[in-house]
Amino acid sequence: MTDRLKQLFLLAGFLAGSALTALEAPFCRLAGDHKAAGAINIVVPEKYPLVNFAAEELLVFLQEGGNQVQPSPAVNPDALCIVLGDCEMARAAGVSLEGVPRDGYRIVKKGNLVFISGQDSKGPADFVKGDSGHLDMLEVQDYATLFGVYEFLERFAGVRFYFPGKMGTIVPQKTLALPESIDLLDYPAMDIRTVGEPGQWYDEVRVCANRRFPGNVKLAKMRSRHRILMRNMSNSLQKGDYINRFLKTHPEYFALGNDGKRIPEYKNRHHCQICVNSGIEQEIFADIKAFSQGLPPSARNIPPFSSATPNRWPSMFSQGIVNLTHDDGFVWCKCPVCAKIADADQVSKDLAQRQKVSHAVWKFTARIADRLKAEKIDTRLLLLAYHPYDQVPDFPIPDNIVTAIVLFPGIQGHNASMDQQDALLNAWRAKTGSKVSLRAWTGKYNARAFPGIPAFCHNLLGEYFSRRADWFSGAFCYEGADQFIFSYLNVYVFSKMAWDPQRDYKAMIDEHFELMFGPAAAKMRQYFDEMEKIWDQEIMLGMHETALGGVYQVAQPYDLWRKVFSQSRRDHFNAIFDAAEALTANAADSLERVRFMRKNVWDSVLAQAKEFDALQETVKNFRLYVPGDAYLRPHFGTRNEVQTIVSVSETPGSFIFKFHCQEPRITEIRAQAKGRDNGDTWMDFEAEVFLNPSGDQKHYLQWIANDAGALDDYAFTVNEPSLGIKWNGQAKVETRRGPDFWECIFDIPKADLGDYCRDGFPVMFYHKRAFNNMKDNELVTTYKWSCLSSKALNDPTEWGRIVLTGRDENLVVNGTFKGLEDVAQSRKTYREMKTNPEKQSLRFDHEQFIRDGVSLHISSQEVGNVGVELPVDISRMKPATKYRLSFFCRTQKLDGLGLRGEIYWGNGVYSSPFKEQRIKVFGDNPWHRLSYVITSPDTLPKQAYMYVRIMQSIGEAWIDDCRLEEVPEAKP
Numbered sequence: 016m017t018d019r020l021k022q023l024f025l026l027a028g029f030l031a032g033s034a035l036t037a038l039e040a041p042f043c044r045l046a047g048d049h050k051a052a053g054a055i056n057i058v059v060p061e062k063y064p065l066v067n068f069a070a071e072e073l074l075v076f077l078q079e080g081g082n083q084v085q086p087s088p089a090v091n092p093d094a095l096c097i098v099l100g101d102c103e104m105a106r107a108a109g110v111s112l113e114g115v116p117r118d119g120y121r122i123v124k125k126g127n128l129v130f131i132s133g134q135d136s137k138g139p140a141d142f143v144k145g146d147s148g149h150l151d152m153l154e155v156q157d158y159a160t161l162f163g164v165y166e167f168l169e170r171f172a173g174v175r176f177y178f179p180g181k182m183g184t185i186v187p188q189k190t191l192a193l194p195e196s197i198d199l200l201d202y203p204a205m206d207i208r209t210v211g212e213p214g215q216w217y218d219e220v221r222v223c224a225n226r227r228f229p230g231n232v233k234l235a236k237m238r239s240r241h242r243i244l245m246r247n248m249s250n251s252l253q254k255g256d257y258i259n260r261f262l263k264t265h266p267e268y269f270a271l272g273n274d275g276k277r278i279p280e281y282k283n284r285h286h287c288q289i290c291v292n293s294g295i296e297q298e299i300f301a302d303i304k305a306f307s308q309g310l311p312p313s314a315r316n317i318p319p320f321s322s323a324t325p326n327r328w329p330s331m332f333s334q335g336i337v338n339l340t341h342d343d344g345f346v347w348c349k350c351p352v353c354a355k356i357a358d359a360d361q362v363s364k365d366l367a368q369r370q371k372v373s374h375a376v377w378k379f380t381a382r383i384a385d386r387l388k389a390e391k392i393d394t395r396l397l398l399l400a401y402h403p404y405d406q407v408p409d410f411p412i413p414d415n416i417v418t419a420i421v422l423f424p425g426i427q428g429h430n431a432s433m434d435q436q437d438a439l440l441n442a443w444r445a446k447t448g449s450k451v452s453l454r455a456w457t458g459k460y461n462a463r464a465f466p467g468i469p470a471f472c473h474n475l476l477g478e479y480f481s482r483r484a485d486w487f488s489g490a491f492c493y494e495g496a497d498q499f500i501f502s503y504l505n506v507y508v509f510s511k512m513a514w515d516p517q518r519d520y521k522a523m524i525d526e527h528f529e530l531m532f533g534p535a536a537a538k539m540r541q542y543f544d545e546m547e548k549i550w551d552q553e554i555m556l557g558m559h560e561t562a563l564g565g566v567y568q569v570a571q572p573y574d575l576w577r578k579v580f581s582q583s584r585r586d587h588f589n590a591i592f593d594a595a596e597a598l599t600a601n602a603a604d605s606l607e608r609v610r611f612m613r614k615n616v617w618d619s620v621l622a623q624a625k626e627f628d629a630l631q632e633t634v635k636n637f638r639l640y641v642p643g644d645a646y647l648r649p650h651f652g653t654r655n656e657v658q659t660i661v662s663v664s665e666t667p668g669s670f671i672f673k674f675h676c677q678e679p680r681i682t683e684i685r686a687q688a689k690g691r692d693n694g695d696t697w698m699d700f701e702a703e704v705f706l707n708p709s710g711d712q713k714h715y716l717q718w719i720a721n722d723a724g725a726l727d728d729y730a731f732t733v734n735e736p737s738l739g740i741k742w743n744g745q746a747k748v749e750t751r752r753g754p755d756f757w758e759c760i761f762d763i764p765k766a767d768l769g770d771y772c773r774d775g776f777p778v779m780f781y782h783k784r785a786f787n788n789m790k791d792n793e794l795v796t797t798y799k800w801s802c803l804s805s806k807a808l809n810d811p812t813e814w815g816r817i818v819l820t821g822r823d824e825n826l827v828v829n830g831t832f833k834g835l836e837d838v839a840q841s842r843k844t845y846r847e848m849k850t851n852p853e854k855q856s857l858r859f860d861h862e863q864f865i866r867d868g869v870s871l872h873i874s875s876q877e878v879g880n881v882g883v884e885l886p887v888d889i890s891r892m893k894p895a896t897k898y899r900l901s902f903f904c905r906t907q908k909l910d911g912l913g914l915r916g917e918i919y920w921g922n923g924v925y926s927s928p929f930k931e932q933r934i935k936v937f938g939d940n941p942w943h944r945l946s947y948v949i950t951s952p953d954t955l956p957k958q959a960y961m962y963v964r965i966m967q968s969i970g971e972a973w974i975d976d977c978r979l980e981e982v983p984e985a986k987p
């Protein structure tokens with residue numbers, strides 16, 4: 016028998032009853048007993064790249080599961096034959112794709128023949144175009160046979176594709192067993208199913224080693240069966256190149272700004288802003304018509320998608336849809352016609368004006384849509400309902416417009432903004448009378464300032480789409496993740512729900528943990544679920560009404576590492592992973608996955624915590640260069656009532672510590688203890704010096720003196736039996752009263768300090784204000800030398816240190832604001848930066864400070880920018896070198912974009928880590944240090960400045976100790 020005859024012979028027994036008469040809901044009909052397959056052959060009657068890849072995927076996973084499988088050029092009566100692709104053989108067998116929606120497929124088995132068939136692009140072009148950017152296959156090409164293959168592997172072979180690679184793919188070791196007959200139809204509930212920026216891959220290893228096959232992230236999207244219908248959801252109109260084509264000949268096509276200029280004439284980022292009442296719609300209509308007639312873009316003088324593809328239209332035009340979404344930062348035109356409709360200056364403030372603008376923008380799109388219908392052009396239009404045209408218009412929207420709703424901030428746990436979002440969605444659903452497309456933000460979009468922290472959203476995504484199962488015709492979730500491994504489960508749940516929102520998402524998530532982690536499923540689920548809750552409730556803080564309107568708030572660094580991921584919580588999660596490892600000790604695969612996850616989704620958090628702790632260490636490296644002055648700060652509370660300065664100097668034989676204590680109640684100071692080693696001196700109005708001369712942060716000496724000449728000296732070892740007051744040194748003390756101050760000078764012989772560190776060591780200075788006849792409710796106030804809010808006094812690990820050699824390497828001039836009150840503003844001293852001097856102020860504050868007895872208090876009573884410019888000593892800097900920019904800050908009722916520090920290199924060039932990392936310091940915060948690494952330019956300018964400002968904000972901020980220091984090269 017020839018091959019051809021064999022095939023006919025086999026097909027003769029096939030029921031011709033599998034053709035669809037009308038589109039049915041997805042179904043899967045199985046009949047007969049399951050029977051283990053012996054030899055399996057994969058047959059591809061009609062070869063093209065996409066089906067070849069589908070065959071490859073099928074072969075790999077069936078083999079990995081332990082099956083005896085091989086490709087075969089033709090159907091073989093002695094094997095189970097899986098025939099792939101939409102081909103003549105499938106159609107002859109009655110497996111028709113007629114009426115099956117895009118991305119749909121059929122799986123049909125009769126006897127020993129299985130057909131997996133979906134609509135595919137059959138072009139000969141190599142379908143893999145590299146891993147960067149968006150993907151032809153996800154976008155332009157059809158690859159539904161591959162979807163069918165994945166379905167077959169999942170449903171009948173138990174394979175699970177959580178993410179590509181061994182760690183994220185479950186392949187059960189079992190022989191394929193299929194029922195006697197299968198008749199399956201499946202297609203997605205949503206036409207758009209995609210995730211933006213799911214993050215970087217976790218290693219360099221390609222799952223498909225063959226470079227003709229997709230890279231890992233692309234492969235993940237393919238196995239998640241994604242479909243991109245529109246590449247650019249927003250900023251679409253600019254792709255039509257209207258500015259270059261018409262600005263000179265038809266300036267009226269573009270929105271009129273202030274002073275008679277058209278918006279494209281301003282050099283802002285989103286400058287393709289059109290006038291919707293200018294007649295530009297004639298041109299846009301002509302473009303759409305040419306596109307739908309299959310003409311090349313050059314027919315309309317539009318640049319193609321790329322020079323390599325001259326016939327492909329730019330991304331505004333794709334797959335039978337033209338996206339008419341305007342550029343971000345929509346500007347309402349000020350021409351006489353538009354001005355009559357709405358007042359451009361009121362659009363962002365006044366809902367009624369916004370409604371009118373929305374109406375006009377939708378009307379503009381509807382006019383084009385109506386004309387397309389009238390001329391029987393079946394190209395659809397897409398418009399994102401995006402601020403300010405997010406308001407539902409009061410006329411019917413033509414059904415050839417795909418309405419996509421922008422939800423910001425998107426899918427979260429239940430809160431008030433979710434209700435508002437639902438209300439908006441419902442209004443649009445009522446208006447269109449159908450499902451709408453969704454553009455939402457999940458994951459990390461709002462909080463990139465927190466690298467290393469996963470933003471799990473798996474339960475919330477499942478619940479979201481499950482509860483709104485018939486709302487959406489498509490969904491694009493923007494993850495904005497830094498690491499793919501942070502978003503893989505979100506992507507998995509989202510993708511499955513976008514395909515079938517009716518599915519039992521809870522069971523699906525349970526199954527994920529069971530299959531991935533076996534005996535540690537519950538522990539690992541606990542970690543993922545608790546982290547999801549932390550992200551949703553403790554890091555994403557929701558919409559907050561401010562002077563600027565709604566501002567989306569996220570946890571700030573100080574809270575993040577001291578509260579959200581406090582040490583006790585870090586211990587808690589460490590214990591979860593320890594337990595998970597113990598539970599999987601006898602399950603090698605599960606243990607490997609537990610360890611993989613620990614490394615990738617938890618150690619990354621610890622690494623960030625360590626980074627923050629290290630910054631706090633630099634806080635502790637609070638240095639005083641001798642000779643120099645230390646300004647003491649309140650031990651409790653934040654307000655500095657009196658100024659206390661300790662001047663440190665050295666003589667050949669001694670260290671001298673001179674306390675100068677401002678004291679308005681000098682006549683009341685308490686001084687009852689007398690003589691040497693009285694033991695009660697600490698109860699009086701007194702001064703104390705603590706020294707850790709060896710620098711071991713363990714052995715320290717302490718001296719306490721009062722106004723009556725009493726002096727107690729002590730020696731301690733932390734957490735060990737100590738000599739205490741029995742230690743005796745040769746220190747001398749002198750005290751002096753002035754009308755409103757007290758002075759106390761300790762002369763401590765170097766001989767008493769033993770072999771002290773010659774370059775400096777930890778110290779603590781302390782001052783107690785105790786008075787005679789204090790009232791019962793009157794508090795003793797105390798001062799110490801520290802930049803920490805910690806209450807510990809006798810822990811040398813929290814002390815500052817005196818430095819006996821070298822100099823301060825801070826490159827910022829006047830970074831502590833010391834003495835600036837007496838100095839005129841200039842480029843060499845400091846300059847105030849204000850947008851409205853009447854409502855903003857900069858004051859030197861002696862009650863609040865960290866370093867030299869004064870801080871800069873920045874205040875703004877209206878939304879604006881205000882701060883200070885400090886010169887940087889560029890002569891000591893190197894090009895292309897890493898520097899650490901840091902400062903202390905404290906904020907009070909600060910609303911808006913918050914506080915920011917940056918280095919200005921001149922000519923509009925900034926190093927702005929706060930801006931780039933979206934760090935926002937706002938609200939009420941105690942003093943804490945912010946610190947980030949920047950790189951100096953390749954060519955150093957003649958002058959540079961540090962700017963510390965509150966941006967577009969209202970409220971109060973204090974800053975101190977502004978620093979820029981070279982980051983030492985890491986030692987190899």
Ligand SMILES: [Zn+2]
Binds near residue numbers: 290291350
């Ligand atoms: Zn206009």
